Amino acid sequence: NNTFEVVIVGGGSAGCAIAASLKKRAPALKIAIIEPAAQHYYQPAWTLVGAGEFDVNKTVRPMAQAIPDGVTWLQSAVTAFNPADKTVSTATLGDIQYEQLVVAAGLKLNWEGIKGLSETLGQHGVTSNYRVDLAPYTWKLVQELQSGVAIFTQPGMPIKCAGAPQKALYLSCAEWLGKGRLGKIKASFYTSTPALFGVKEYVEPLMQYIRRYQVDLNLNSTLVEVDGQSKTAWFNVKDVDGNISRISKTFDLLHVVPPQTALDFIKQSPLANADGWVEVDQHSLQHVKYPEIFSVGDCTSTPNAKTAAAARKQVVIAAENLLAQRQGQALPSHYDGYGSCPLTVEKGKIILAEFGYGGKIVPTFPWDSTKPRRSAWLLKKYVLPWLYWNLMLKGREWLARCGACG
């Protein structure tokens, strides 16, 4: 039977977590997750994989294990939303009927948005921690590089985990510094953004590391083309007047973070705003046009940092609101825009950036969150992965009531 009380599109961090939250609160609810992938990933650890600090195999589990007990997994891709009929169309299973819908399909990594990149990724020193199979290649390249030019790039916003491009830079530099190679390796950071980080309080603490590692920092600079054979990268650089010029740089190692957009099937649907994101109220996470539709995670229009930490907070809000709506009650819960970004500035230390809407700092712990700390490193490397699999994906929500997850 293709009819469910709640249908969830996407079985990633947000989709599996909200399924678990709903099941905990309403065990009899008939829920389906529509998800094509056979594997579920804990993406926040890929940065550590790229630095030789985490086993890549521990970031992957079979999807069947991530989907909560009692929830039906429909293994197919959603191709279209038909909100007037309360159905979604799928690639292989026909139309699925819902009473309420949660969209949690993540975002699109647009590798094709950089000319020449797809052909050369994984070879010629070109890598990215944004692909599970390439994060180990990053670590291989970092270990092998004895001298030369290492370039790290960041595309325009929004991207998931806006700190991740810098994390790759700092952890690589930390390795080279520790091995006494940093004098012979010149690291550069090219970011499309006009500032090193979006929340101003964290910029100076991060600049200290830019200076420590003698990084050549280039703002307003967007990677547009790569040629692996000749080890050349091209950038569009915007000056103060907004004029754009093209420069080229040769490299020995290139770590790329791809441009990121809304997924095509969402962009083309009636659920999307002008930029293609699922258009929800930023506090209730309810769709602005279709009240029986909610959305969580990276695919939403909400202006928070797109992180697993944000998803963890959002799923509780959306679950409470969705269930209240079933009872005909007013929506009780409000999301404050919480997101967190554990910035791995050196091996063994993290600046745990935590902020809400408008860049307001909302620290979990009662100390200066702009300081690099060993405790935050231990949290990210050991505690958070365990909490993810055993609490967040199981609907054990006391964790979501505190902050500090990423």
Ligand code: FAD
């Ligand atoms: P995802 O977890 O990406 O899941 C989306 C799911 O939707 C996928 O399973 C996909 O297969 C499915 N899907 C796609 N299309 C369809 C379709 N047509 N039909 C049905 N299903 C579909 N976050 C932090 O909090 N802290 C960090 O330190 C951190 N570091 C990161 C480092 C890296 C390198 C990366 C890549 C991410 C990092 N993140 C971090 C971000 C975090 O992983 C994401 O924000 C989080 O996974 C978002 O959850 P989601 O469910 O929205 O998307």
